[in-house]
Each structure stands twice: as C-alpha cells, then as structure tokens.
Amino acid sequence: ETGVTQTPRHLVMGMTNKKSLKCEQHLGHNAMYWYKQSAKKPLELMFVYSLEERVENNSVPSRFSPECPNSSHLFLHLHTLQPEDSALYLCASSQGRTEQFFGPGTRLTVL
Amino acid sequence: GDSVTQMEGPVTLSEEAFLTINCTYTATGYPSLFWYVQYPGEGLQLLLKATKADDKGSNKGFEATYRKETTSFHLEKGSVQVSDSAVYFCALSNAGNNRKLIWGLGTSLAVNP
Numbered sequence: 001e002t003g004v005t006q007t008p009r010h011l012v013m014g015m016t017n018k019k020s021l022k023c024e025q026h027l028g029h030n031a032m033y034w035y036k037q038s039a040k041k042p043l044e045l046m047f048v049y050s051l052e053e054r055v056e057n058n059s060v061p062s063r064f065s066p067e068c069p070n071s072s073h074l075f076l077h078l079h080t081l082q083p084e085d086s087a088l089y090l091c092a093s094s095q096g097r098t099e100q101f102f103g104p105g106t107r108l109t110v111l
Numbered sequence: 112g113d114s115v116t117q118m119e120g121p122v123t124l125s126e127e128a129f130l131t132i133n134c135t136y137t138a139t140g141y142p143s144l145f146w147y148v149q150y151p152g153e154g155l156q157l158l159l160k161a162t163k164a165d166d167k168g169s170n171k172g173f174e175a176t177y178r179k180e181t182t183s184f185h186l187e188k189g190s191v192q193v194s195d196s197a198v199y200f201c202a203l204s205n206a207g208n209n210r211k212l213i214w215g216l217g218t219s220l221a222v223n224p
Contacts, residue, residue, distance in 0.1 A: 042215070042216055043155075043200070090154050090155065099145060100157075101157070102154035104153050104154045
C-alpha cells in the first residue's frame with residue numbers, strides 16, 4: 001500500500017449505530033487530519049493530530065470522536081449521528097505543516 | 112481572516128479548449144498557494160503549488176502564477192482533455208495562521224469529447 005488509505009470506502013448507518021472510520025498513511029508523515037466534505041460547502045477541517053497529539057478541534061460535535069494511536073493511523077469513531085452528518089470524510093497527512101496528501105475518502109450515509 | 116475565492120462552476124469545455132479557473136485570495140503576509148484536484152470518486156490530489164510571489168507552479172500541463180499585486184493564482188491549461196474532468200480547489204497556507212489550509216469552494220470542470 002502506498003500513500004493514504006481509508007476504510008471503508010462506503011458506509012451506511014442508522015442514527016443509533018456506532019461505527020469507526022480508519023485512515024492509514026504510508027508516507028512517514030507526522031501530522032494527520034480529518035475533513036468533512038459536503039456538497040456546496042467549503043472543505044471543513046475537523047481535527048488535526050501532530051505527533052499523535054490532537055492540536056486542533058474545530059467545534060466538532062462530540063458524536064465524532066477521533067483517535068490517533070500512532071503516527072500512521074487515525075480513526076474517527078461515530079455514534080448517534082444525524083442525517084446531516086452524511087458526507088464524504090477525508091483523511092490527510094503531512095510532514096509538519098507542508099502540503100497535505102489525501103486519502104480517497106469514506107462516503108457516509110446516515111439514515 | 113484569510114480567505115480564498117474561486118469562480119463558480121460548473122465549467123463545461125470541449126476537448127482541446129483553453130481553460131482558466133480564477134482564484135483570488137485575502138491574506139496577511141506571504142502565504143503559499145495551492146491547486147488541488149479531485150477526480151470523481153477520489154480524494155484530493157495536489158496539482159501544483161507556489162510559495163512566493165511571481166513563482167509559477169506547473170504540472171500535467173496546468174500552470175498557475177502567484178501574483179501578489181492582484182492577489183491571484185489563476186489556473187490555466189492550454190488544451191484540456193476529457194480526463195481533466197474533475198473538481199479543482201484553490202487553497203492557501205499562511206504561517207500567520209499556523210499554516211492551516213484555507214480552501215475555496217471548488218470549481219467543477221466537465222470536458223466533452
């Protein structure tokens with residue numbers, strides 16, 4: 001595997017489910033990011049991890065819970081989501097604050 | 112605060128046409144500027160970048176010049192192909208903003224054969 005991978009690529013969940021999104025980067029980077037991409041809205045930065053510490057949390061609801069167990073892996077734990085949380089969730093990584101490399105995204109649908 | 116404004120899409124062109132997608136920015140200091148591309152069903156890929164005034168970024172036939180006097184970073188390609196159909200995002204990164212990427216809304220490009 002190369003670059004940034006994300007699993008699953010598609011996820012459908014009910015509002016009472018708990019699920020997790022996984023991101024793995026094979027680039028040796030030390031920073032990882034979660035973004036939310038919704039139609040007709042700017043890309044929304046959700047969380048930033050640098051050296052496995054969360055350094056940014058942009059007022060994201062607590063139903064989204066990130067976890068960064070090491071510099072190569074990033075998770076986004078989801079519980080009691082709302083239909084408006086349906087979106088493409090993108091993971092990215094970078095070395096410091098240089099250009100970011102993105103994964104293919106997870107298309108999430110909340111019913 | 113810092114911001115990026117892109118021309119609204121969708122842009123529809125015929126193959127081999129000339130492409131311009133306008134991007135202007137507002138920022139203090141000397142930001143770095145980027146163009147990312149998102150092909151259907153994929154994540155964003157860095158297309159090109161420029162880190163100082165008058166720099167020209169280029170890749171895959173695309174070019175953009177960092178114009179500080181007009182605060183612009185317009186994306187151009189002389190002859191588009193069907194495979195260039197994608198969404199293009201302009202972004203900036205500013206040391207004064209902890210180098211967080213500030214994004215435009217994206218411009219959808221459709222190229223017809």
